[in-house]
Amino acid sequence: MKIFSEMAIRRVLTGIAFSAIAMLILIILFILKEGLPFIFQIGPGNFLLSSDWSPLNGKFGIFAMIVGSLWVTAGALFIGLPLGLAGAIFLAEFLPRWAMRIIKPTIELLAGIPSVVYGFIGVMVLAPIIRDSLGGPGLSIMAASIILGVMILPTILSISIDSIKAVPNSYREGSFALGATHWQTIHMAVLPAAKSGIIAGIILGLGRAIGETMAVIMVVGNAAKIPASVLDSARPLTANIALEMGYATGMHRQALFATGVVLLIIIMMLNFAANTAIKNMVKK
Amino acid sequence: MxxxxxxxxxxxxxxxxxxxxxxxxxxxxxxxxxxxxxxxxVNADFLFSNPEDMGRAGGIFPTLIGTIILPLLALLIATPLGVGTSIYLTEYTRESRVTRIIRFGADCLAGIPSIIFGLFGYIFFVTTLKMGWSIISGGLTLAFMILPTLIRTSEEAIKAVPNSYREVSFSLGATRWQTVRKVVLPNALPGIVTGIMLSVGRSIGETAAVIFTAGSSLKLPGSIFDSVRTMSVHFYVLAREGISNENAYATAAVLVISILSINLVSYWIMNRFIASKLK
The missing domain is CATH 1.20.5 (Single alpha-helices involved in coiled-coils or other helix-helix interfaces)
Known part of the structure; x- marks a missing residue:
């Protein structure tokens, strides 16, 4: 009897263990089912490479949105990467353990603030500053980049700290013994050894920036055209979906799911890349 | 030079x-x-009265209810799955291709943006399963979203239980499940609770996945098949449509305080947990 119930529990747990992968497959299947037929119906070329988006006239080109996503993601990296990496080096290498145990969770609290709150601060504080000092509409790629940059900071920071901490102390001692200064040791011995972990952090940050929706909608301006400069408005892929999902029907709704397919493919590629980078880190 | x-x-x-x-x-x-x-x-009146005129005046009571009930439902569904998965991964199997696939699946799920969860929840729960914009659609969608966090944190917590505990239990003649239930889980509990708290924090702050699955009705829900509006969604609508900056700021303050206190409590539990394990 006891053995019987043990067997049953093992079966149940094995089943449960596949729930995450089952959910993933379910999500991918349903997004593809809604989006792929549409892409093939109007042709991948017309969908991906045309920048004419006017659903009411049956024009569904998302090139401007792809460009928009690339702009804000690159901008977010431009802001988030230097701050995150520098912060990680400083916290991991120069601060005593007790100080890091206070500051690291504090910075990770940044990750807990809802994206709508970031967006709101972008609208109320950042956009007016950009409009008054640099010109343009204010709600722009630049505003979105700064907000997203701050939002991906905790991801980059926290993973970089972990990978810098994982570098064995013998590396540092060897470098000090050769007469290197602390900074030389960091950029010649520690950072190269921590590289793949840091890269994984950057890729995960990238994924977060590309996938972020609500904060971006609020600050990026959402004009469905190819932006001319960072002070211009843009419409990333995520914004395109969320803005029109509320009222879209028929072809239009399918087009939004097709936008989701493109987003999903980009995210999956980033996940694979991050996974490979983490594996490399473990091997060392 | x-x-x-x-x-x-x-x-x-x-x-x-x-x-x-x-x-x-x-x-x-x-x-x-x-x-x-x-x-x-923010005062008691704001928290416990109904919104009037689309949120221009009045309070946020229905959204408070929505913010409590959606994460609760999501946890009810996702916690058994998350903890079960982590028990399987740590106690019932060795590292193999199967565990790698399961972990990879969880990692991918964690990387999927919330708007995709929103699209999926809309097409699967709201439309295909005909649940409509409702608490149940929103809760199920959120459950999908928080599952990876729950798996990850419970796994860490279970791994932190020293092996000697299990050996003692086995040597007393306990079966594997008895060992898991009476020895491993009670000792891993604080870590698991931390994961649950972090998931609650994430669910409370979520907007994109919720707005397309739970809808944005400002009425008090009568059952789990009614639409509901969470604080995050309410805040988004107030701010985006410029309905009321005052009420938007106040809602944001309540939102941020709830999430910060949840996160602080979970860090505190986690730290005590780690400290007790280091002894």
Whole structure:
């Protein structure tokens, strides 16, 4: 009897263990089912490479949105990467353990603030500053980049700290013994050894920036055209979906799911890349 | 001209300090800004009265209910799955291709953006399963979203239970499940609770996945098949449509305080948990 119930529990747990992968497959299947037929119906070329988006006239080109996503993601990296990496080096290498145990969770609290709150601060504080000092509409790629940059900071920071901490102390001692200064040791011995972990952090940050929706909608301006400069408005892929999902029907709704397919493919590629980078880190 | 290493060191370290200070300043600014502008308008009346005129006046009571009930439902569904998965991964199997696939699946799920969860929840729960915009659609969608966090944190917590505990239990003749239930889980509980708290924090702050699955009705829900509006969605609508900046700030303040206190409590539990394991 006891053995019987043990067997049953093992079966149940094995089943449960596949729930995450089952959910993933379910999500991918349903997004593809809604989006792929549409892409093939109007042709991948017309969908991906045309920048004419006017659903009411049956024009569904998302090139401007792809460009928009690339702009804000690159901008977010431009802001988030230097701050995150520098912060990680400083916290991991120069601060005593007790100080890091206070500051690291504090910075990770940044990750807990809802994206709508970031967006709101972008609208109320950042956009007016950009409009008054640099010109343009204010709600722009630049505003979105700064907000997203701050939002991906905790991801980059926290993973970089972990990978810098994982570098064995013998590396540092060897470098000090050769007469290197602390900074030389960091950029010649520690950072190269921590590289793949840091890269994984950057890729995960990238994924977060590309996938972020609500904060971006609020600050990026959402004009469905190819932006001319960072002070211009843009419409990333995520914004395109969320803005029109509320009222879209028929072809239009399918087009939004097709936008989701493109987003999903980009995210999956980033996940694979991050996974490979983490594996490399473990091997060392 | 090549600078002396000592000078490059001073320069580099100053830059690092500046970058760290900027990061901390941003954090302090965000929290101070939201609380400074919003707390003025928060009082019992605001929390416990119904919104009037689309949220232009009145309080946020129905959204408070929505914010409590959606994460609760999501947890009810996702916690058994998450904890079960982590028990399987740590106690019932060895590292193999199967566990790698399961972990990879969870990692991918964690990387999927919330808008995709929203699209999926809309097409699967709302439309295909005909649940409509409802608490149940929103809760199920959120459950999908928080599952990876629950798996990850429970797994860490279970791994932290020393092997000697299990050996003693086995040597007393306990079966594997008895060992899991009476020895492993009670000792891993604080870590699991931390994961649950973090998931609640994430669910409360979520907007994109919720707005397309639970809808945005401002009425008090009568059953789990009614639509509901969470605080995040309410805040988004107030801010985006420029309905009321005052009420938007106040809602944001309540939102930020709830999430910060949840996260602080979970860090506290986690730290005590780690401290007790190090003894």
């Amino acid at each position: 090549k600078l002396h290493p000592r000078y490059t060191q001073i320069g580099a370290i100053s830059l690092l300090v500046i970058a760290t200070l900027i990061t901390l300043a941003i954090l302090v600014f965000i929290i101070a800004f939201v609380l400074g502008r919003g707390l003025l308008y």
